[in-house]
Amino acid sequence: MNPPSSVLVAGAGAAGLTTVEALRRKGFAGRITVLGAEGPAPYDRPPLSKQVLAGTWDAERAQLRTREALDALDADFRLGEAAVSLDAAARTVTTSAGRTLGADAVVLATGLRPRTLPGAAGVGGVHVLRTLADAQALRGELLTASAVVVVGDGVLGSEVAATVRQMGPAVTLVGPQPAPMAAQIGASTAQHLAALHHRHGVELRGRTLMDGLVTEGGRVRGVRLVSGESVPADLVVAAVGSTPATDWLTGSGLRALDGVVCDSRCRAAEGIYAVGDVARWHHEVLGTSLRLENRTNAAEQALVVAANILGEDRPYTPVPYYWSDQFDVKIQVYGAPTPEAEAHVVEGSPEEGRFVVRFTQGDATVGVLGWNMPKQARLHRQTLLERYVRPSAPTPL
Template sequence: MPKSVVIVGANLAGACAAEELRDMGYEGEIHLVGEENALPYERPPLSKDFLYDGLTAEDISLRDNAFYSEKKINLVLGSRVTSIHPDEGKVCLQNDTEIAADNIVLCTGAKLNRLASEFDGIDGIYYLRDLEDSIRLRDALTKGGDVVVVGMGVIGAEVAASASKMGCKVTAIEYSSAPMLRCLGDDLGAWSKAMHEAEGVRVLTNTGLADVKHENGHVTAIETTTGEKIPATIVIVGIGVTPNVELAAAAGIELDNGIVVDMDARTSVSTVYAAGDVTMQPGYYGGKVRLETYDNAREQARCVAASIAGEEQVKRRAPWYWTDQFDVNIQIVGSVNDASDLIYRNRDGERSFTAIALEDSLIVGAVTVNRPQDMGVLRRIADRRIEVDAAKIADDQIQLRTFLSA
């Protein structure tokens, strides 16, 4: 019997794991099962150019159908996996089909946190996770109106920028003291708030959602925890996600705010692996982390494939991600959130600067604003754990790449 891998979740991590397995010479069967109907696609454009630049589903597909046929990847779309049985070597699908599996890979991602159920069914409230959400939101934003964004994490901040670019009047409310606080920390969070305000977004921090007002089933306004009533025809909710761990939980796999995996992306059950947003993994800087980023999904998918194909493991890199808002590209490596002091290069450039967090002369976090070249070098410095001198790295006249040869 040929070996067989069943990958549950046909999006970024799942599709990359399937592709990597073939690239690494795995000759067994590969079944990639996903509940969405669309071919595996890129989510990052959904909150950005898919909304304002008229992209199509085809534009954001990772690969076309022919690719999966050529690679002999059995793509099963529109089909939900209802249970996994590693001991019996099989997974079950919603239509009572079973697929034999020597290895199971869980790439089930995360689901959106939603407002209290009393607000279900009110027309004009939007969430954004998948392609269909983005199509619905685009249709609404194209018509224009008063938009309130609830939650200014990365996705909320991106959507606020996109809605504003599309000509809507945007107010964003954020429970904490700054937008994207978890990624940027206080200093840069304050900068981000000012940047959004300069673009015309009204940003209310330390402000939560108290109520959604509606008439004839359609939203008319929201009320904030500070008592303000803000007119709204469109409310976009971005209040985080929860990992889809139900299949793993039912199979007795260890969980901790996600599916716990080791450095090889293996779960507590030796034939089951997991990758992407759903995992809780050993952090590059110690501890455990759950990363909800594009790069992590790809890297962990490669790691799963190497484990199953018996190939050499991929060298780990410091976590990295990006976001685009208005004309600003922000890239983040590691975390600057806990830094008491950030070192700036070119801080006077309002929309072009770099911030670095050092700990014992090592880069533990850095943020670049419209300076992707800096990020390229900073990632290499962080990955190689090269010690740097604080005064020198603060000097924008000294090229960052000189630290690579230090």
């Protein structure tokens, strides 16, 4: 494929914007069009469950770039105009405004859609948290709430529970795991997170599933558990996961299987690339397909996509990384620890509130976690690198 003279990016979040910036830094002078389903200028998502929800940041502070910085990119940002269909062979995208736009290269960066709770449609006081508008709507109701139930005890649910509790309302965190984030950080480390939430007054209902919502007059009044017990609530927040936004790709000619299926270069088809939360690509070193839902991946993957659009031949082989801020604790996770991995404290101690955990399976280190020890966690990350430096042959689509 010849170097492109035009690029169309479907998605104006961190992944899409970083792709545009990387293209310009590498000297691409052609036409760039960016479609964004939302109206606001590109903004960062991690602060939504923390600073924006708490009110310590306003919407403008969450923006990824100033208007001047966006203008300097000389890109056509069409915000509030979503991509609704794709013809991969022709490299054309039809938009919600009825336009059909073509480009030499198309980048899919449409991200995720949050799952909703059964029976929540049309019920007041039930929220999801994915967009800036979601965060603002939830914050508006939190200011007068006294009791909140968060359904889902993964990363997002744990962060929302921590933020809301610090705002004053009573918080109950309901989820199927034995402790918050157990699937992400292992059962033993998750017990320390459970203790942290307990100390701050969060009521944990682990190993528990929701049976339905309790409503009255079109508004939520609580959550009914499978045990038959009801937990009263003024507000309910659903943090039960997300699905890649790929429904608009039906009939496009691309494969979508829990994300847009890509090769190791993040290429879904000739001239078509995927980046960020929506991309499922082949990790050459690990020998498997991955889809990562975190801010670090959005930025790092975008750099590789931009390079490959411009003719480089770079596999994307990152060491996965994400972080989570809850109460006064910063948790950083490198690699991909599994619930089956053995956890060993290798520096600091849980009693001191500062420690590093190494996760191993057999003789291999599969993950490193830092608990209020960012510098030390980065140093221990080196034990992971031997798993990520022996690329195999590229795997085609």
